[in-house]
Amino acid sequence: MANRYERSQAIFERAKAVIPGGVNSPVRACRSVGTDPAFVAQGDGAAIVDADGNRYLDLIGSWGPLILGHTHPEILEAIKETMASGTTFGAPTEIEVRFAEALRDALPSMEMVRAVSSGTESTMSALRLARGFTGRAKIIKADGGYHGHADCLLVAAGSGAATLGIPGSAGVPEGAARDTIVVPYNDLPAVEQALAGGDVAAVIVEPVAGNMGLVVPAPGYLEGLRAACTKHGTVLIFDEVMTGFRVAWGGAQRLYGVTPDLTTIGKVIGGGLPAAAFGGRADIMQKLAPLGSVYQAGTLSGNPLAMAAGLKTMEILARPGTYERLEHLGTKLGEGLFAAAQAAGVPACLNRVGSMLTLFFCAGPVTDYATAKTADTARFGTFYRRMRERGVFLPPSQFEAMFVSLAHTDEDVQQILEAARGALAD
Numbered sequence: 259m260a261n262r263y264e265r266s267q268a269i270f271e272r273a274k275a276v277i278p279g280g281v282n283s284p285v286r287a288c289r290s291v292g293t294d295p296a297f298v299a300q301g302d303g304a305a306i307v308d309a310d311g312n313r314y315l316d317l318i319g320s321w322g323p324l325i326l327g328h329t330h331p332e333i334l335e336a337i338k339e340t341m342a343s344g345t346t347f348g349a350p351t352e353i354e355v356r357f358a359e360a361l362r363d364a365l366p367s368m369e370m371v372r373a374v375s376s377g378t379e380s381t382m383s384a385l386r387l388a389r390g391f392t393g394r395a396k397i398i399k400a401d402g403g404y405h406g407h408a409d410c411l412l413v414a415a416g417s418g419a420a421t422l423g424i425p426g427s428a429g430v431p432e433g434a435a436r437d438t439i440v441v442p443y444n445d446l447p448a449v450e451q452a453l454a455g456g457d458v459a460a461v462i463v464e465p466v467a468g469n470m471g472l473v474v475p476a477p478g479y480l481e482g483l484r485a486a487c488t489k490h491g492t493v494l495i496f497d498e499v500m501t502g503f504r505v506a507w508g509g510a511q512r513l514y515g516v517t518p519d520l521t522t523i524g525k526v527i528g529g530g531l532p533a534a535a536f537g538g539r540a541d542i543m544q545k546l547a548p549l550g551s552v553y554q555a556g557t558l559s560g561n562p563l564a565m566a567a568g569l570k571t572m573e574i575l576a577r578p579g580t581y582e583r584l585e586h587l588g589t590k591l592g593e594g595l596f597a598a599a600q601a602a603g604v605p606a607c608l609n610r611v612g613s614m615l616t617l618f619f620c621a622g623p624v625t626d627y628a629t630a631k632t633a634d635t636a637r638f639g640t641f642y643r644r645m646r647e648r649g650v651f652l653p654p655s656q657f658e659a660m661f662v663s664l665a666h667t668d669e670d671v672q673q674i675l676e677a678a679r680g681a682l683a684d
């Protein structure tokens with residue numbers, strides 16, 4: 259039988275010789291699902307085609323940005339049009355102002371905005387700003403929360419409810435981890451206790467967790483964080499890099515009606531190009547250079563092509579019916595996947611907000627990282643591989659969310675569910 263992945267495998271061999279692990283971001287290597295990556299040749303709407311010509315319905319969407327699907331004609335047109343006038347200047351352009359205004363209009367808590375090029379940059383910068391603003395060093399993050407790969411955020415929980423961090427990666431000095439307090443997600447008392455000393459600069463939290471698999475905020479959790487941060491003069495940072503314009507127009511803060519002091523945002527707002535931003539209360543943002551004493555900069559920050567793709571994405575998402583459509587597709591996919599698992603007698607728990615969802619292979623409920631880790635990752639690996647054989651491209655980890663896009667049709671979802679029923683059988 260012909261090898262369906264011959265070309266991908268050949269490229270992977272070359273890749274491994276020049277790129278560590280053959281990939282430019284580790285999860286792409288597919289190690290946790292026990293296979294090798296398919297190298298992508300092209301995308302089109304809801305589908306991608308790999309180097310061997312295999313076609314897949316894509317539920318990664320570049321890990322969130324492609325809420326409109328691949329090669330959306332209006333996005334391509336916006337990039338082309340902007341490109342004709344130059345790709346970067348290192349001097350301010352009007353499109354950056356439009357981008358900041360568009361963010362402020364959709365997320366009124368972002369009174370002032372600074373554009374950067376990645377989510378990692380946005381969270382790293384927002385934390386420095388919060389520390390500069392408060393004059394405090396400590397930060398609080400949730401166990402299993404992912405906020406990019408800055409040293410102080412690559413911190414693992416110790417044992418206990420609220421623990422001082424230990425380095426979660428080689429190369430992170432103890433000093434960088436020491437000021438990071440790690441608490442379980444959805445555990446408000448743990449945050450309140452950690453804040454009580456009055457020496458915490460910021461709480462950074464994904465308002466819907468998406469990087470331990472999807473975990474929904476418990477009723478009152480976000481409101482409680484808001485109240486506790488206000489009480490202690492701590493800056494509340496919502497990391498909406500994944501949820502911004504994904505779970506709702508204006509993000510999770512609009513969906514749940516809770517206002518953070520600072521917001522970090524990325525993925526969708528770049529429209530498939532590298533754009534991210536952080537912003538919030540004007541009195542805090544005015545601490546940034548050149549107005550204030552907190553330094554932050556970027557050669558390609560506010561890049562016109564990325565701004566154009568992001569602005570066009572926001573414009574399209576503002577059209578009537580988009581989030582209703584995403585909710586419809588998300589519901590259909592989520593309910594269908596859960597039903598398929600039940601029919602197959604596989605213990606499963608489905609967590610979903612809008613077009614973002616995770617099927618955990620455990621009975622659940624999954625409410626934090628500890629419960630997420632009870633999922634059967636070997637079973638997920640089998641499910642992943644069988645789905646890929648059946649033409650569905652899932653995120654290659656149990657602890658990631660799948661994303662539906664506006665390019666997916668009801669028929670696409672049917673086809674994915676058909677594949678899932680086959681993949682879950684026996």
Ligand SMILES: *Cc1c(COP(=O)(O)O)cnc(C)c1O
Pocket residue numbers: 375376377378379381404405406407464468469497498499500524525534
């Ligand atoms: C993806 C992500 C980041 C990091 O963004 P990059 O652009 O990959 O650096 C930060 N926070 C959250 C919540 C994310 O989902």
